[in-house]
Amino acid sequence: MAQILAPTSQWQMRITKSSTTASPMTAKMWSSLLLKQNKRGPTKSSAKFRVLAVKSEDYTINRLEGLLNLDLTPFTDRIIAEYIWIGGSGVDVRSKSRTISKPVEHPSELPKWNYDGSSTGQAPGEDSEVILYPQAIFKDPFRGGNNILVICDAYTPQGEPIPTNKRARAAEIFANQKVIDEVPWYGIEQEYTLLQTDVKWPLGWPVGGYPGPQGPYYCGAGADKSFGRDISDAHYKACLYAGINISGTNGEVMPGQWEYQVGPSVGIEAGDHIWASRYILERITEQAGVVLTLDPKPIEGDWNGAGCHTNYSTKSMREEGGFEVIKKAILNLSLRHTDHISAYGEGNERRLTGKHETASINTFSWGVANRGCSIRVGRETEKQGKGYLEDRRPASNMDPYIVTSLLAETTLLWEPTLEAEALAAQKLALNV
Structure with a gap:
């Protein structure tokens, strides 16, 4: 670099x-x-x-x-706020900057702003104004000082959330008193792949060729096994600086692929932190001259895909007798498997094949310590009789607002019919 x-x-x-x-x-x-x-004195040469x-x-x-790297703090009270929002694809992040008269501590202190939605695939050209509502702030690791990153969601001038604004619906679910009382925790494992700029081939791979088979790369060290560690480390520190609740990172199974974890986070905060961390990662790879992709299966064949496993628990799951609550949640999740799959990321069918530590996209399953299931429960949770579950279905390009709120809705607010519940219980019992 x-x-x-x-x-x-x-x-x-x-x-x-x-x-x-x-x-x-x-x-x-x-x-x-x-x-x-x-020493010579004036030269006499005409040359x-x-x-x-x-x-x-x-x-x-x-x-x-x-x-x-200029520190503006000694010279002015004004700061730079980078307004960040999700673009028309539902995966891309967009941003632009504005000057704020003084440092702020809460997003409510920031003004709303607007952007040209026709240029992001979010509004027609004849009525292109989209309004940004500041929702969460983080320290800016790129500009430093009192400068901030601002996570926003997008609305029409009439105050209606635009179709790609998934945060608004998630906020409604997390504002439900039943959900608030259960204090839902999330730990999200974001996998991503680094690509060479010109050829769009994974970092560290020979151009047009393949490295050795998977095995030595997961959590590996060495120039022939680890590709992009400087980017991963830079991202780790930048997230900590920003105030993102990042809890770890590691090299993944496919060379050129990495993972970081965010959480435990409560409610809507989980989505805000993941989107802020994705934006920071995009900026770091931009500076490094490397392409970031969240494609769930960037390389076809005998290579692991990229997921965004979501660990989830409620207050009742974390207390004594929580394992039974977890089982009831799994039963509900089995009944809404199709609904969840349809919202868990584009191209996920290329990843959820039943191979490479995934379950089939068409079949719901769960198990203890089984990474080939839709839902995994850890050995420690089984032993303690309480804890959390891991939803292994979300793709790396999933919208965290959708996934986190859907988990809360299905397990805390949605009630199946008694007939459906009984039938699902029988299937799950056979599955286990």
Whole structure:
């Protein structure tokens, strides 16, 4: 990443005479030349020498870095707020900056803003204004100081959430008193793949070829096993700086693929933190000249896909007797399997094949310590009789607002018919 870690600035000195090609000259050589000229006194030669000091490319980069890293705090109370929202694809993040008169501590202190929705696939050209509502703020790891990142959701000028605004519906579910009383916790495992810029082939893979088979790469170390660790580490620290509840990171099974975990987070906060972390990751890969993809199956064949496993628990699940509550939640999830699958990410059918640590997309299953199931329950949860469940179905490109709120809705607010519940209980008993 030469554009980030630029070497110390240097000057290149060139002496030209007529059309003679200039040659590089160090600062030491230039000082020596000046000293000799001073000792000799005025030159009698009619030849004219011109000394040109040309800033090197590295020096220019360092000057730019210096400006980017300016600390504005001693000079002004004004800050830069980066407004971030989800674009028309439902996966892309967009952002733009504005100056705020003073530091803020809560999103309610920030003004609403607008953007051209026709340029993001979210509004027609003849009525393109979309309104941004600030919802969550994080410290800006790129600008530092009191500058902030602002997670927003999008509305029409009449105050209606636009179709790609999934946060609004999630906020309604998490505002339900029954959900609030259960204090839903989420731990989200975001997997992602790094691609080479020009060829869109995984980082570390030979262009047009394949590395050795999977096995040594998961949590591996070494130049032949770990590709992109600097990006993962930079992202980890940037998230901690921002105030994102990131809890860990690791290299994944497919080379060039990584994972980080966010949580435990409560309610709507889980979605806000995942989207902020995705934005930061996009910015870091942008600076590194690497392409980020959340495609759930970036490479076809005998390679692991990329998921976004979502660990979930409620207050009742975490208390004594919680395992029975977990089983009831799993029963409800089995009855709404199709609803969840349809909302768990585009292209997920290429990933959920029943292979590579996944369950079939068409069949609901659960098990203890079984990573080939739709829902996994940990050994410790079984032993303690309380804990959490892991939904392994969400794809890496899932919308965390949808997944987290749907889990809460299905397990806390939705009630199946007695007949459906009895039938599902029989199927699950046979499955186990």
